[in-house]
Amino acid sequence: MTLEQKKNIFIELGKFLSQFSTTESHKNSLVLQNDFFFDAFQNLIQLSQSHNGWYTNENVRFSIQSWAEALTEENLNQWLAAYDFTNVESKTIGLILAGNIPLVGFHDFLCVLISGHKVLVKTASNDQHLLPFLAKYLIALEPRLESYITFAEGKLENFDAVIATGSNNTARYFDYYFKNKPSIIRKSRNSVAVLDGSESKEQMVALGEDVFRYFGLGCRNVSKIFIPKGYNFDAFFNGMFPYQDIIKYEKYANNYDYNKAVFLMSNFALLDNEFLTIKEDTSYASPISSVFYEYYDDLDNLKTRLLIESEQIQCVVSNNLIKNSIPFGTTQKPQLWDYADNVDTIAFLIFL
Known part of the structure; x- marks a missing residue:
């Protein structure tokens, strides 16, 4: 053919x-x-x-x-x-x-x-x-x-x-x-979002799509956000609110209850909106129904860190804060030329 x-x-x-x-x-x-x-x-x-x-x-x-x-x-x-x-x-x-x-x-x-x-x-x-x-x-x-x-x-x-x-x-x-x-x-791998507090309501709602689509099970789902010191979490939670019906799915709800209980028994400080917990953590991989967050002091330092740790990251979402980042709400719609782990599969197959 x-x-x-x-x-x-x-x-x-x-x-x-x-x-x-x-x-x-x-x-x-x-x-x-x-x-x-x-x-x-x-x-x-x-x-x-x-x-x-x-x-x-x-x-x-x-x-x-x-x-x-x-x-x-x-x-x-x-x-x-x-x-x-x-x-x-x-x-x-x-x-x-x-x-x-x-x-x-x-x-x-x-x-x-x-x-x-x-x-x-x-x-x-x-x-x-x-x-x-x-x-x-x-x-x-x-x-x-x-x-x-x-x-x-x-x-x-x-x-x-x-x-x-x-x-x-x-x-x-x-x-x-x-x-x-x-x-x-x-x-x-996991995906991250970098926020600076200037994001629109529409962008934050779109970020909810990146977090909740497929219940957060994909490597392109945002499992962690980086935020500046003094960030107002109201904007984040307002963006997540339209996805509240996700808690009606039994498997998701079971994970929410279990992971929240584990966090609380371990005396971790949590923010919670009754269908999603967010926890300060340096890890990229958060459990189902949870998003980790980490503060940054300097955006240039964060850019360097993300580059160094790129093998742990599938994609980065931001409002043009990070080079080669993608728009909010697009993580689960990659183009044909967006290769997993940035490894060109076609090139690999051509040169076998």
Whole structure:
């Protein structure tokens, strides 16, 4: 298959996904293979929370819509224009996927196929349905892809390179197990926001999206804020208030109750709005239902620190306070060229 043919396949997938908005579904008779896949995908969306309690209808649809917006001809052309695929020799790439948020491994899956390689996928135990369904749709569009897509039942075998995502603990295992293979091994990361108190109400509400989307389970979720001395937390809590219904989700509420109790028993000073606690802490990784904060005295010193500790950070949100930071409310809508851990996956795959 040519690059243009592969791009067109994913453009068609984008059109299919665009039928499933964040609130409802609209069947488009012009979408290819719709008679076979539309109703089945709608049913799968409805069942997702029974497969994974964190995969609410709203969050699954948000992920689907984000990919629908990403998989356009314009985006694919802009993304791929920088690469030369002419000398790629097709190999088998093993993918070990996380399951923390819906379709979290789709970008790696896309990168492997678009670069001309075969993909051997090991899904997470709590995310075994969405990606295989989309793979079936792609194969229905282009039957030749069937020989390029395999889902592994047991451990990965017979592959030439691997892309594995996990915790810091599993990353050490991956490093050892795959030491003789070309690899991208991803560890735990977190995202931060840098505030100076001048943010608008709209920006603070958008920050709430960065904090609460997917219940804070993603590496792109803001788990820590840096604030100047004397910061007025009213602005922060006012921005979080529109997301108060998150406490109605039992799994989130259980985490809120547990983590708050642990903090209080440890005599930590907390600020609390009855669905989110914030705690002063130097760590980047806060538990579900909590955000850590840390004061800064000098913005230039903070910039240096964030640069030094960049391997712990996925992305930074600010109102242009930090170089290469992104706007509030955009952490969970990365562009195709926004690579996890800033490692260019396509370049890795081209030069195998």
